[in-house]
Amino acid sequence: MTQIKPQTQGNTTPITHSLRAACSQCSLRELCLPLGLSDGELEHIDALIGARKRIKRGQHLYSANEAFSAIYAIRSGFFKTCVTDEEGRDQVTGFQMAGEILGMDGISNDKHTCDAVALEDSEACIIPFNELERLSTQIPSLQHHIHKVMSREIVRDHGVMMLLGTMRAEERLAAFLLNLSQRLASRGYAAGDFHLRMMREEIGSYLGLKLETVSRTFSKFQEEGLIQVQQRHIRISDPAGLKRIMESCS
Amino acid sequence: MTQIKPQTQGNTTPITHSLRAACSQCSLRELCLPLGLSDGELEHIDALIGARKRIKRGQHLYSANEAFSAIYAIRSGFFKTCVTDEEGRDQVTGFQMAGEILGMDGISNDKHTCDAVALEDSEACIIPFNELERLSTQIPSLQHHIHKVMSREIVRDHGVMMLLGTMRAEERLAAFLLNLSQRLASRGYAAGDFHLRMMREEIGSYLGLKLETVSRTFSKFQEEGLIQVQQRHIRISDPAGLKRIMESCS
């Protein structure tokens, strides 16, 4: 059983700032939880979000079986989430970047069911969940927004199932690159030129492929002039070509 | 592209009862949305749930791109949910039975993103979502329960990703049978003797396999004395043996 090890060892206690996070001042407010709230409502959220947490590369924001008490908004950095089953199989369920919400898996049984691991030094806003629920009874638009965020996660998961259930290796990797590209672009980064934060093995786990297959497929894309790969640096030369790969589903 | 066709054609208008559903009287209340609510709170839910919908086999409870207005609690029967992507690929994302909640995918964009198709004549309680949100601001335990139901769906989806990403055909089918068995058992049905409501192709779509592989694997399990298969009738002779298949993950 191949275990994906974090780059530095696991679960050392992360630093918790007493710096109050202020959604109203945050550049991510259009992407993140506050989306669609009025200025007045935003102030209530500011009061809610107690602290931020700095997570070094390789550390866990939370781990499976840990008691659930909060969800997290990524303020900066990059995470992966992964589940491990009874048999020890490991599956990366997603990669998350700034503005995305982590930890909603923990609500159902008051404990987390997956690990959230920082793939680079990162910072996350702690959103105490019972306080969020309390506040959301006061602010219907906040309540609705929470539902939307959770629903979006369900829809995203369906997309991953589609990928894993129906696509071939090339299609999976093309979909992965396009998805990453699009999310980076919507955060103001270059859509066609970025640095992968994860190893081949993590990409493979996410896509249901072995790391060698991921590597080979990168090379193939490069030979075909679709992308340029240099280790973790990716340049997308022909986004339309990548899309075409997904259309030509055999 | 293989399309999974419903047994009878699609989307004829289903009958909506004006029969009021009463959660407080429903035998599924320990499984379904009302779980954990007091009698007094239950009455409010009774008031909320406007009507039931009868869905004949092959009909859609809702379809992708339809406007979202309600979630549904299955009162009786059996459903599949499936997504279709731009390229026309089809993926069954789940099979749902009595007491389970359907339609939460629709919250994120106010329209459904998948089809919910009845695999046998079924009945579902309509839960108007904006009314549910309104009521849940009054009843914190209801609000929390909604979050739990959505979170449980996320966790379930992670399990499917694990299955699709890491398991071999035999493991997938064993996991599928054990899951079905366990859910039937928790509804008071025999755990080891049941009728599959879905075709091999639908099982295959859910498990990321071709229908021939599903069929062959059933036959193999039968040869090994783990199960008895006769078309859609399944008898599990050796549940421990099925579990063992999942442990022997190569």
Add this chain to the structure above:
DNA sequence: CGCAGTTTTGATTCATCTCAATTTGTGTGG
């Protein structure tokens, strides 16, 4: 009874995995 849809089974092909060797990159300590 016959037909259409579903399932089973067989033979073959192909995509991906596995195992193994090499190359490249990264961080550490002298």
Add this chain to the structure above:
DNA sequence: CCACACAAATTGAGATGAATCAAAACTGCG
């Protein structure tokens, strides 16, 4: 600053599990 050691990525050759193509058998319905 360089050399070394270790981790990650690439590449190759061969094995294998599942897909594909094809045909036959079964089931249920009109």
